[in-house]
Amino acid sequence: MKRVGATQEVSGQSPNYLLSKFQHLVDWAVNASRANSLWPMPFGTACCAIEFMATAASRYDFARFGMERQAFSPRQADVLICAGRLPFKLAPVIRRIYDQMPQPKWVISMGACASTGGIFDNYAMVQGIDTIVPVDVYVPGCPPRPEGLLYGVLLLHKKIKGESLFDAVRRRDEQPLDDKGLRLPPETIDELSEPFGNSVHQFRSA
Amino acid sequence: MSKRTLELALATPGVDAEGRPARIPLTTPPGAGEEREPDVSGEHLLVNIGPQHPATHGVLRLVVELDGETVVRCIPHLGYLHSGFEKLGEYRHYNQIIPLTDRTDYLSPMANNVGMAMAAETLMGIEITPRCTVLRVIACEMSRIISHMVWLGTTSIDLGAFTPFLWAFQERERIYDLQEMWTGARLTTSLTRVGGLMADIPDRFVEQLRHFTRTFPKTLAEIDRVLTRNAVWVGRTQGVGVLSAAEAINQSLSGPMLRASGVAYDVRKDKPYLDYETYDFEVPVGEHGDVYDRYLVRLEECHQANRILEQALDRLPDGPINVDDPRVILPSKTRAMSDMEAMIFHFKQVMEGVKAPVGEAYVGIENPKGELGNYFVSDGTAKPVRWRIRPPSFINLSALPKMAEGHLLSDLIAINASVDIVMGEVDR
Amino acid sequence: MLRATFGAAIGRAEVARDGEPVVFVARDRLLAVMTWLKETPDQQYDYLVDVTAVEFRDRERPLEVVYFLRSLTRRADLRVKVELQPCDELVVDSVWALWHGADWLEREVYDMFGISFRGHPDLRRILMWETYAEGYPLRKSFPLRGRFSRAEQVRQALNANPEAHYSMEELSIAEAGGDLPDDMRERLRRGERGTIPDSE
Numbered sequence: 001m002k003r004v005g006a007t008q009e010v011s012g013q014s015p016n017y018l019l020s021k022f023q024h025l026v027d028w029a030v031n032a033s034r035a036n037s038l039w040p041m042p043f044g045t046a047c048c049a050i051e052f053m054a055t056a057a058s059r060y061d062f063a064r065f066g067m068e069r070q071a072f073s074p075r076q077a078d079v080l081i082c083a084g085r086l087p088f089k090l091a092p093v094i095r096r097i098y099d100q101m102p103q104p105k106w107v108i109s110m111g112a113c114a115s116t117g118g119i120f121d122n123y124a125m126v127q128g129i130d131t132i133v134p135v136d137v138y139v140p141g142c143p144p145r146p147e148g149l150l151y152g153v154l155l156l157h158k159k160i161k162g163e164s165l166f167d168a169v170r171r172r173d174e175q176p177l178d179d180k181g182l183r184l185p186p187e188t189i190d191e192l193s194e195p196f197g198n199s200v201h202q203f204r205s206a
Numbered sequence: 207m208s209k210r211t212l213e214l215a216l217a218t219p220g221v222d223a224e225g226r227p228a229r230i231p232l233t234t235p236p237g238a239g240e241e242r243e244p245d246v247s248g249e250h251l252l253v254n255i256g257p258q259h260p261a262t263h264g265v266l267r268l269v270v271e272l273d274g275e276t277v278v279r280c281i282p283h284l285g286y287l288h289s290g291f292e293k294l295g296e297y298r299h300y301n302q303i304i305p306l307t308d309r310t311d312y313l314s315p316m317a318n319n320v321g322m323a324m325a326a327e328t329l330m331g332i333e334i335t336p337r338c339t340v341l342r343v344i345a346c347e348m349s350r351i352i353s354h355m356v357w358l359g360t361t362s363i364d365l366g367a368f369t370p371f372l373w374a375f376q377e378r379e380r381i382y383d384l385q386e387m388w389t390g391a392r393l394t395t396s397l398t399r400v401g402g403l404m405a406d407i408p409d410r411f412v413e414q415l416r417h418f419t420r421t422f423p424k425t426l427a428e429i430d431r432v433l434t435r436n437a438v439w440v441g442r443t444q445g446v447g448v449l450s451a452a453e454a455i456n457q458s459l460s461g462p463m464l465r466a467s468g469v470a471y472d473v474r475k476d477k478p479y480l481d482y483e484t485y486d487f488e489v490p491v492g493e494h495g496d497v498y499d500r501y502l503v504r505l506e507e508c509h510q511a512n513r514i515l516e517q518a519l520d521r522l523p524d525g526p527i528n529v530d531d532p533r534v535i536l537p538s539k540t541r542a543m544s545d546m547e548a549m550i551f552h553f554k555q556v557m558e559g560v561k562a563p564v565g566e567a568y569v570g571i572e573n574p575k576g577e578l579g580n581y582f583v584s585d586g587t588a589k590p591v592r593w594r595i596r597p598p599s600f601i602n603l604s605a606l607p608k609m610a611e612g613h614l615l616s617d618l619i620a621i622n623a624s625v626d627i628v629m630g631e632v633d634r
Numbered sequence: 635m636l637r638a639t640f641g642a643a644i645g646r647a648e649v650a651r652d653g654e655p656v657v658f659v660a661r662d663r664l665l666a667v668m669t670w671l672k673e674t675p676d677q678q679y680d681y682l683v684d685v686t687a688v689e690f691r692d693r694e695r696p697l698e699v700v701y702f703l704r705s706l707t708r709r710a711d712l713r714v715k716v717e718l719q720p721c722d723e724l725v726v727d728s729v730w731a732l733w734h735g736a737d738w739l740e741r742e743v744y745d746m747f748g749i750s751f752r753g754h755p756d757l758r759r760i761l762m763w764e765t766y767a768e769g770y771p772l773r774k775s776f777p778l779r780g781r782f783s784r785a786e787q788v789r790q791a792l793n794a795n796p797e798a799h800y801s802m803e804e805l806s807i808a809e810a811g812g813d814l815p816d817d818m819r820e821r822l823r824r825g826e827r828g829t830i831p832d833s834e
Binding site: 284285288290292293294297328329331455456457458459469471476477563565566567568569570577579581583585591592594596600601603604633634 | 650651652654656680681682683684686688689690691692700702706709713733734735736737738739742746759760761762763771772776778
């Protein structure tokens with residue numbers, strides 16, 4: 001397993017050959033076991049949830065990739081898959097569910113609406129769940145095909161396998177909400193939520 | 207009152223002789239000392255189910271007041287999937303609204319597309335071609351089958367049977383193949399356009415659909431064999447969630463919910479559209495209005511949908527799918543690139559949209575969930591002043607509190623499943 | 635026939651583009667007209683299909699509350715409209731007593747347009763959260779993306795307590811309100827944002 005070469009001295013990494021080999025082995029074992037048995041928490045809201053269910057059904061079975069048991073309780077889940085659009089009314093719910101998940105945890109944002117708000121650029125929709133929870137993998141599509149979701153899961157596997165127990169920089173952090181109740185500074189949220197592309201031309205004709 | 211609630215009335219201290227729950231305050235009255243410990247035997251428990259819950263079929267939140275295991279009151283909270291569809295519709299041309307309709311009832315997207323296009327065509331006074339009519343019937347019945355298959359799969363999971371879910375979803379995959387062959391998308395089909403369809407069916411479609419109609423009854427028979435006379439299934443669904451015909455009418459229910467309560471009203475038979483009066487099919491009507499009857503009604507509707515599909519395939523006429531009006535339908539690309547007039551029509555339609563005359567129109571179709579209505583109000587421009595979706599699931603769900611009172615918590619799950627809601631449509 | 639019975643209360647009648655008759659009714663006689671429509675043996679409009687409201691882009695035109703009625707036995711449809719001037723109070727009588735199906739439909743009209751229904755048992759917002767402060771979304775004066783900035787909307791949404799959507803009326807708390815501890819009562823009254831919900 002090739003590791004990305006570090007170009008700077010990072011704390012926690014020992015220059016000793018045997019120790020680093022040991023860390024490498026431990027990381028490989030831990031990451032492989034985490035990646036190959038990710039238990040998803042399906043936070044399915046809308047149409048993507050149906051494609052998620054189709055991915056779980058017989059034809060595209062994602063139990064082959066380790067997601068055998070769908071954990072409906074966040075306390076027992078590894079990865080939160082937000083499948084579907086997220087209105088503002090549901091925002092505190094997903095934040096609370098994310099907070100309830102124990103570490104290590106990852107988030108897959110499935111579909112265009114979860115990633116950026118999708119076609120719903122209006123008063124009711126959160127413009128991307130990354131304004132609320134930190135996201136690891138974005139799966140585009142409306143809805144993404146089951147193969148697309150599986151590709152996203154495999155990307156997450158790759159990401160997990162690149163993590164390290166011993167390197168604080170590469171470990172996931174909790175990213176809690178700040179004192180105003182936001183995860184990102186307000187300017188960043190506004191910038192992420194700005195309309196782009198065709199949605200700015202809605203008032204073009206009569 | 208069903209046998210179950212009578213037993214409860216006799217056995218449960220919190221319920222009086224008629225089966226009505228006694229209202230007990232939530233906290234101990236003042237002066238009972240400093241005790242904050244809830245007195246379990248005399249108080250009701252408030253349980254919050256959802257919005258994230260595997261058995262709520264989407265983001266529905268049920269606040270349930272329980273007396274032991276009996277539901278005293280159930281209050282649904284909606285809005286967790288409110289996406290502002292109707293507001294968005296006011297900023298879109300009629301053809302641009304069609305992709306939005308896929309996402310309201312995402313279990314049967316083609317039926318939604320058809321319903322909305324029919325409403326827009328009624329508003330504009332457009333009559334569609336015979337081939338388009340038959341193809342839309344095929345689309346609606348395919349949607350009926352996939353919607354009922356989801357319902358069957360998820361209801362059996364809620365009640366503990368996991369295998370019918372996989373069988374049902376396998377059938378859905380076969381229909382998804384057909385939908386993908388036709389429109390390019392499995393779920394968000396955007397099939398119709400005002401005045402026609404997005405594309406004609408490809409070559410192998412008819413034979414593949416015919417193959418489906420031949421093999422689908424076998425799956426239905428398998429599911430029937432597993433569930434219909436199964437003691438567990440019958441025990442959990444018979445007598446549960448009873449709604450009388452008068453109550454169902456008063457509550458404005460529609461679709462299988464209304465028919466299972468004994469009211470023989472089906473939009474296809476009573477206000478036919480798309481030539482449904484020329485097809486030979488029956489509409490199943492239940493008697494008791496409980497969850498079991500709704501299951502039987504939906505299962506039989508799948509059989510009837512299969513029957514309609516066979517007839518529609520037999521009578522599929524040749525001809526154009528789009529109406530021959532260049533102000534409404536985009537001209538073909540070759541003509542638009544070579545003929546000046548066609549190019550102008552293309553330009554006007556894309557830039558300005560199709561202008562609808564002043565007025566309003568409401569068209570209701572028989573969605574798998576009930577009567578789906580689309581109401582357009584136009585002021586002469588290309589964007590509607592008001593687009594209202596009459597959501598069958600929203601109105602069917604309003605009967606849930608009445609149906610659930612007096613039943614056990616696990617019955618509440620069965621009743622919730624039998625309403626066949628899809629939260630995208632409930633919240634829009 | 636309606637005009638014969640009710641005379642001046644009936645406004646104009648027209649036919650919509652889908653062939654359905656549309657009747658305009660004055661606001662104060664609405665309940666009487668609806669009761670007559672439901673109970674008279676010739677009319678028997680026992681099924682309420684939908685209740686909604688329409689606001690036109692032209693500011694001069696009044697808001698319309700539209701009732702879609704159907705008679706299952708006679709297989710007839712009727713659309714009844716009530717016009718409301720925006721400068722007036724936006725209040726209409728509720729038809730819940732006649733058709734229970736109007737329960738949530740009227741709540742939705744209230745949530746989206748701000749039109750109150752007199753006599754409705756439980757008029758609360760249904761699609762937006764109860765203390766939603768930005769206004770009534772489907773009004774033409776309400777911008778598509780809402781009145782607050784996105785960051786503010788996210789902040790308000792995240793600070794909402796997901797369990798605070800109980801209203802005083804829906805639970806027996808209303809009856810036991812005096813028995814509750816003071817801080818709980820204050821919290822329930824103020825809702826999740828800690829302020830008394832304002833009415834728009």
